[in-house]
Amino acid sequence: MTYEIGVVLSVIAVAVVLFVSEKLSIDTTAILVMCLFMMLGILTPAEGLAGFSNPATITVACMFILSSAIFKSGALSNVGVLLTRIGRKNNLLCLLAVMLVAGALSAFINDTAVVALLMPMVIQVARDTRISPAKLLMPLSFGALLGGVCTLIGTSTNILVSGIAEAQGEEPIGMFELTAAGLVFLVIGILYMVFAGRFLLPDRKVAEDLTEDFNMGDYLTEIVLLPNSPSVGMPLRSSSLVQNLDIDVLQVTRDKFKLNATPYTMLRSGDVLKVRCDVEKLKKMKEEKGIKLKSERKLKDEDLNSTTTKLFEAIVTPNSYMVGKSLKELDFRAYNHGATVVAIRHRDEILHEKLTHTRLSAGDVLLISADKNQALNLRSNEDILLISETERSHYDYSKIIPVLIIGVGVVLTAATGMAHIVLSALVGVVLLVLTKSIRLDELYKSIEWKVIFMLAGVLSMGAALEKTGAASLLSGFLVESIGSYGPHALLSAFFFITFMTTNFMSNNATAALLAPIAIVAAKEMGVSVRPFLMAVTFAASLSFMTPMGYQTNTMIYGPGNYRFMDYLRVGTPFNILLWLVASFIIPFFFPF
Structure with a gap:
């Protein structure tokens, strides 16, 4: 143990x-670690910043662009139609279709994009067939994760480990090198969900409408503005209702016409306002001058849905700019042209009060009141995903053929060895731009920059472990304590440590930490590095026990109305099963 190793x-x-604590965002932590290594002299600036020019980082950025181009072209729009038709015929067949479709798409398209594409359709199918969305959303996420380990480009983790291996003098992972073992994992996953997992999934009540689903009945009411109200003649944002009572006005009915309530709506005598408030504010309104309560009944969706406004559910995506910020900081209503958040489902609870001050988390579901134009703005917002309806943005079907040809070309070029994956992906992106299949502004928006910065940062951890000898120290400990039982036991230990760790922290960070140690351990035992690298690669993406284990698990948390224990109940036996299977099939496909 040297000073440098101790510091690292x-x-x-x-x-x-x-x-694990998420006190800072993952990308912030990764960059902080990179800076610390450079400040402490462990890495030179060139070594510390090498992650930004690493082929793995560039490849991941390119794959984000390719996935986005395919997604937006409409090439996959018929997949949702097929899934909807199957789902309405048979629930078990629907579960199979969801996992197979998600798995097939995730092998070549970013799994977060796949879940974003299929989630609204799956939720709609669940509601049409009167089954709980929880019965289908977890299979959707699991299918995407299992499909992602079937090819090199299936997940950023696969590309990251390939880059680490190449940097240490090993052969990079081939495009379809993971496929045989990955398909075994996918088949086992489907069989598990069909014969065991689906019985462990929660079967929570399906609400009649969104107001019931979000327990909004006691928090919505109607008031009438009387001629002596101080709010008459004032814009909504400046009225005493907003300034003094701090209530959200969702809709204005004037002369039998329903108007959308924007911050600039001028209030008039006789206006009927639909408002969201709690019991205490309801009491205050009764005492407010110039206000008359028209209705105290529980309102339903039809009371808020009209020719002008509707209720929408939207999920805060994992890499959203909104994560960690409040609606007030984001100026959400003004930014979205008056669309109003009326409730938030955050993990196991539904929030109705102090919404503007609530800090948002990835996976939070927002109940939003919006008109047609506001809804269009919401759909174009990259930071949230509308999940309450299957209608998507307008597709440009003329782009489908060039996008698919370019995508297939990138895969085949890398698979046949005609070009390195990073070169193949870069050329593919250039061709997308030249064929006008994606605009430059769409290109930059499609890259999940938090992931790119996180990858660049975590690569510095692997570099520091290798440079200081910390990887050798840790691998030596594992070889001495477990290696005496043979390479099979050590490989099994690496798989176990990896999937347990990735259930509580970033899968890419886990892979960046353990891949260098696995390489050194294999060399110390005098066996092939390949099976150990594959154990880390597969295990880093097969995380099913917690909602924070992978982005897609986080995405389905709120929409599925899951609890933390649901993941443990369904995911723990599944992870144990895959661990036991992996201990045998990885050495079979990748001999020592």
Whole structure:
């Protein structure tokens, strides 16, 4: 144990705590660690910043662009139609279709994009067939994760480990090198969900409408503005209703016409306002001058849905700019032209009060009141995903053929060895731009920059482990304690450590930490590096036990109305099963 090794392990220990606690965002933690290594002299600036020019980082950025181009072209729009038709015939057949479709798409398209594409359709199918969305959304996420380990480009983790291997003198992972073992995992996953997992999934009540689903009945009411109201003649944002009572006005009915309530709506005598408030504010309104309560009945969706406004559900995506910020900080209503958040489903609870001050988390579901134009703006917002309806943005079907040809070309060029994957992906992106299949502004928006910065940062951890000898120290400990039982036991241990760790912190960070140690351990035992690298690669993406284990698990948390224990109940036996299977099939496909 040298001073440098002690510093590296200490910094990584702090990083792990930050990753797990989420006190800072994952990308912030990764960049912080990278800076610490450079400041402490562990890495030179060139070594510390090498992650930004690493082929793995560039490839991941390119794959985000390719996935987005395919997604927006409409090439996959008929997939949802097919899924809807199957789902309405048979629930078990629907579960199979969801996992197979998600798995097939995720092998070549970013799994977050796949879940974003299929989630609204799956939710609609669940509601049409009167089954709980929880019965289908977890299979959707699991299918996407299992499909992602079937090819090199299935997940950013696969590309990351391939880059680490190449940097240490090993052969990069081939495009379809993972496929055989990945398909075994996918088949086992489907069989598990069909014969065991689906019986462990929660079967929560399906609400009649969104107001019931979000327990809004006691928080919505109607008031009438009388001629002596101080709010008459004032814009809504400046009225005493907003300034003094701090209530949200969702809709204005004037002369039998329903108007959308924007911050600039001028209030008039006789206006009927639909408002969201709690019991205490209801009491205050009764005492407010110039206000008359028209209705105290529980309102339903039809009371808020009209020719002008509707209720929408939207999920805060994992890499959203909104994560960690409040609606007030985001100026959400003004930014979205008056669309109003009336409730938030945050993990196990539904929030109705102090919404503007609530800090948002990835996976939070927002109940939003919006008109047609506001809804269009919401659909174009990259930071949220509308999940309450299957209608998507207008597709440009003329782009389908060039986008698919370019996508297939990227895969085949890399698979046949005609070009390195990073070169193949870069050329593919250039061709997308030249064929006008994607605009430059869409290109930059499609890249999940948090992931790119996180990858660049975590690569510095692997570099520090290797440079200081910390990887050798840790691998030596594992070889001495477990390696005496043989390479099979050590491989099994690496798989177990990886999937347990990735259930509580970033899968890419886990892979970046363990891949260098796995390489050194294999060399110390005098066996092939390949099976150990594959154990880390597969295990880093097969995380089913927690909602924070992978982005798609986080995305379905709120829409599925899941609890943390649901993931443990369904995911724990599944992860144990895959661990046992992996201990045998990885050495079979990748001999020692």
